[in-house]
Amino acid sequence: MIEENQSMDGATVAAEVVNPIVEVENLNLFYGQAQALYDINLSIPECEVTAFIGPSGCGKSTLLRSFNRLNDLVESARINGHVRIGGEDIYAADFDVIDLRRRVGMVFQKSNPFPKSIYENVAYGLRIAGENGKAVLDEAVEKSLRAAALWEEAKDRLKDNALGLSGGQQQRLCIARTLAVEPDVVLMDEPCSALDPIATVRIEETISELRKDYTIVIVTHNLQQAARISDYTAFFYLGRLVEFNQTQQMFTTPRLKQTEDYVTGRFG
Amino acid sequence: MNVKFWRSGDPFIWLTGSALAFCLLMITGLVGIILYNGLGVFWPSSLERIQLRTGERVMGKTVDRQSIPDKAELFRIQLKVGNRDAYGLDFRWLDEADIESRDRPGEAVVFERLEWGDAYGVIERIVEGDAVLAVGAEGGWEALQPLLDESARRWGVIHAIEDDEMGQINREMEALRREKQMLERAGADSARVAELAARNRGLWNQYEAVSDRLNAVRSENERAEVLLALADGQVRRIRVADIVRAYQPNALGMGGKLAVYLDKGWEFIAGQPRESNTEGGIFPALFGTVMMVMLMSLAAVPFGILAALYLREYARQGFLVRLVRIAVNNLAGVPSIVFGMFGLGFFVYGVGGSIDRLFYAESLPTPTYGTGGILWASLTLALLTVPVVIVATEEALAAVPRELREGALGLGSTKFQMIWNVVLPSALPGILTGVILATARGAGEVAPLMITGVVKLAPDLPLDAYWPFFHLERKFMHLGFHIYDVGFQSPNVEAARPMVYTTALLLLLIVLVLNLTAIVVRNRLRRRYAGSAF
Numbered sequence: 001m002i003e004e005n006q007s008m009d010g011a012t013v014a015a016e017v018v019n020p021i022v023e024v025e026n027l028n029l030f031y032g033q034a035q036a037l038y039d040i041n042l043s044i045p046e047c048e049v050t051a052f053i054g055p056s057g058c059g060k061s062t063l064l065r066s067f068n069r070l071n072d073l074v075e076s077a078r079i080n081g082h083v084r085i086g087g088e089d090i091y092a093a094d095f096d097v098i099d100l101r102r103r104v105g106m107v108f109q110k111s112n113p114f115p116k117s118i119y120e121n122v123a124y125g126l127r128i129a130g131e132n133g134k135a136v137l138d139e140a141v142e143k144s145l146r147a148a149a150l151w152e153e154a155k156d157r158l159k160d161n162a163l164g165l166s167g168g169q170q171q172r173l174c175i176a177r178t179l180a181v182e183p184d185v186v187l188m189d190e191p192c193s194a195l196d197p198i199a200t201v202r203i204e205e206t207i208s209e210l211r212k213d214y215t216i217v218i219v220t221h222n223l224q225q226a227a228r229i230s231d232y233t234a235f236f237y238l239g240r241l242v243e244f245n246q247t248q249q250m251f252t253t254p255r256l257k258q259t260e261d262y263v264t265g266r267f268g
Numbered sequence: 269m270n271v272k273f274w275r276s277g278d279p280f281i282w283l284t285g286s287a288l289a290f291c292l293l294m295i296t297g298l299v300g301i302i303l304y305n306g307l308g309v310f311w312p313s314s315l316e317r318i319q320l321r322t323g324e325r326v327m328g329k330t331v332d333r334q335s336i337p338d339k340a341e342l343f344r345i346q347l348k349v350g351n352r353d354a355y356g357l358d359f360r361w362l363d364e365a366d367i368e369s370r371d372r373p374g375e376a377v378v379f380e381r382l383e384w385g386d387a388y389g390v391i392e393r394i395v396e397g398d399a400v401l402a403v404g405a406e407g408g409w410e411a412l413q414p415l416l417d418e419s420a421r422r423w424g425v426i427h428a429i430e431d432d433e434m435g436q437i438n439r440e441m442e443a444l445r446r447e448k449q450m451l452e453r454a455g456a457d458s459a460r461v462a463e464l465a466a467r468n469r470g471l472w473n474q475y476e477a478v479s480d481r482l483n484a485v486r487s488e489n490e491r492a493e494v495l496l497a498l499a500d501g502q503v504r505r506i507r508v509a510d511i512v513r514a515y516q517p518n519a520l521g522m523g524g525k526l527a528v529y530l531d532k533g534w535e536f537i538a539g540q541p542r543e544s545n546t547e548g549g550i551f552p553a554l555f556g557t558v559m560m561v562m563l564m565s566l567a568a569v570p571f572g573i574l575a576a577l578y579l580r581e582y583a584r585q586g587f588l589v590r591l592v593r594i595a596v597n598n599l600a601g602v603p604s605i606v607f608g609m610f611g612l613g614f615f616v617y618g619v620g621g622s623i624d625r626l627f628y629a630e631s632l633p634t635p636t637y638g639t640g641g642i643l644w645a646s647l648t649l650a651l652l653t654v655p656v657v658i659v660a661t662e663e664a665l666a667a668v669p670r671e672l673r674e675g676a677l678g679l680g681s682t683k684f685q686m687i688w689n690v691v692l693p694s695a696l697p698g699i700l701t702g703v704i705l706a707t708a709r710g711a712g713e714v715a716p717l718m719i720t721g722v723v724k725l726a727p728d729l730p731l732d733a734y735w736p737f738f739h740l741e742r743k744f745m746h747l748g749f750h751i752y753d754v755g756f757q758s759p760n761v762e763a764a765r766p767m768v769y770t771t772a773l774l775l776l777l778i779v780l781v782l783n784l785t786a787i788v789v790r791n792r793l794r795r796r797y798a799g800s801a802f
Contacts, residue, residue: 115690181680189593
């Protein structure tokens with residue numbers, strides 16, 4: 001076991017990943033004067049579920065949002081270091097952000113269906129990309145809704161307003177909407193935090209199904225959830241990556257005392 | 269009173285409750301007074317014949333009854349005696365103590381006339397030229413009906429000749445005159461000038477022929493007359509052609525009265541004003557108001573929404589944008605007459621004057637666009653409402669939840685796609701609310717219009733059947749100004765008072781309809797976008 005003080009120095013304990021799809025290298029992120037992320041180095045494996053855990057304000061959502069450059073919307077945000085997705089540096093000067101966001105989808109904490117029909121919500125990503133063929137859209141809508149386990153409930157009311165769905169259904173609709181553009185990576189920012197336990201179970205089942213085809217990065221406050229659904233887990237604290245390893249090891253034999261304290265609930 | 273009482277909040281509840289009750293009282297009072305005074309105006313109330321103790325007899329409609337100051341238990345009534353041509357005044361005050369008897373003769377008639385207001389009396393005989401057609405109240409009433417129909421038909425012919433045929437000739441002559449002036453300015457092309465003069469002569473001949481026909485119809489129309497015996501015994505001759513409407517109020521049943529009421533109400537809404545606006549209809553004012561509001565919205569709404577979009581979505585939020593926002597907010601509070609002055613100086617004299625010099629030089633010194641008109645008035649009001657639209661739109665945009673924007677961007681929308689597909693639809697109910705409130709404010713505004721194009725009486729509507737159909741340079745009438753003009757500038761204020769109330773009622777109705785539409789549309793959108801921010 002490695003000593004606790006080592007991690008406080010900034011040295012991260014991180015597992016080697018064989019087939020990384022997202023690679024983060026020396027990433028520092030600032031909001032104005034305040035630094036939110038410190039020297040993050042991390043590789044996220046392809047077609048696995050990776051969970052980000054850590055106490056509130058530790059920077060896990062910020063890191064997630066730097067994978068599809070949503071932090072660009074915050075005017076005061078500055079970034080240095082590299083994030084590579086599929087080998088390409090997404091912060092390179094001539095990089096196409098729109099294209100990036102098609103390849104890296106995101107599901108948000110609060111379900112945010114557009115004020116349109118269920119069908120149009122799912123088809124939205126394809127439509128804005130210029131796809132208007134009815135057959136193509138129909139097929140993509142059905143496929144995505146099936147993948148998000150919403151097809152059976154929604155197939156008879158595709159033309160209804162999406163805002164008429166329940167909270168859990170809305171969140172699954174948002175997942176379907178994200179899947180419709182066939183992204184490489186799906187980012188999920190606490191997707192179950194506003195849902196009741198039954199809806200949460202359905203979302204978790206959906207995620208388990210999706211891991212076959214998609215790389216999923218999920219931020220969660222719920223440690224049991226991380227343990228249940230993820231293959232890898234990264235623990236963040238105060239803007240630093242403390243430990244990153246296979247989930248099973250993280251929760252049974254963490255290498256750092258700090259991680260152990262957190263996952264066993266001694267602080268957090 | 270102890271501390272506990274104050275802390276309980278009861279006094280505060282009473283305070284807030286009474287404030288609300290006071291507001292409601294004021295509003296119901298306002299609407300109630302206008303409804304009470306406005307709705308009854310067209311009701312054909314009974315004609316009363318009153319025998320005074322002095323032996324004098326008067327006939328008219330009671331419009332008011334009040335107690336006499338300093339004399340308890342005594343009342344006096346205000347009687348509308350009509351027959352302004354005979355008595356000079358429409359109204360008379362009578363002390364009830366002086367009245368010996370009152371009755372309501374069934375044969376009494378009311379004639380609404382083109383001039384001199386109403387005539388009240390009993391028909392004595394009907395004559396046409398030298399021939400007597402009927403004698404007596406009953407026979408006269410029956411003989412009058414076909415004559416009234418005939419006269420209405422002739423008026424139709426007269427209007428058709430005046431508006432269509434003569435109007436056409438006038439327009440052609442005006443075109444010739446302009447062409448001639450342009451030729452003279454460009455240097456003489458004598459052959460063409462001579463040709464124009466010849467055509468002008470031809471038009472003059474046509475005009476005289478039409479004019480003769482018109483005069484023939486007119487003199488034919490002047491032959492039938494009614495001899496009406498007034499209450500005091502004198503007999504006056506009234507041309508049938510001058511009678512707009514005739515009815516016997518005391519003989520009418522409920523249905524008949526209702527028919528007269530609706531007929532008068534319809535004339536009020538759809539008819540032309542008479543007698544310096546104190547009688548007849550207010551259609552031109554209604555039309556002018558609605559058209560001006562539409563033009564104003566057409567100018568203000570797109571501009572306001574676009575400006576707000578830039579300000580909220582694209583501009584870098586910093587000192588400058590804050591400054592602009594403050595300026596816009598303050599602009600919304602600038603007194604409207606200041607906008608009127610700007611409109612006069614900039615639109616009318618500046619822009620309009622330049623248009624005249626560039627495109628209508630042949631008509632100068634008579635201004636075409638360089639004088640007040642519906643276009644300039646609408647643009648001035650648009651300027652006045654744009655800040656309100658901007659502020660409302662900005663607030664609606666700011667209320668669109670962040671998650672929705674991020675959701676759209678996260679799917680690979682460009683910023684434009686996000687705004688167009690997600691932000692605008694979500695903000696639409698709020699934007700609409702603001703737009704309608706701004707429009708309603710603009711519809712009720714009068715002061716800036718008075719110096720940018722509103723007139724007491726506009727001969728032509730700004731929209732008609734002659735090319736180019738929209739005549740935006742024309743002056744126009746407006747309900748708000750109409751109220752002011754009829755109520756305070758009219759030579760016969762007392763007789764015009766009902767008109768003021770009915771016009772106010774109509775203006776209130778228009779604003780109410782606008783607001784109701786807004787609420788209905790917004791609720792519908794809200795239901796469609798249920799769960800969004802509005």
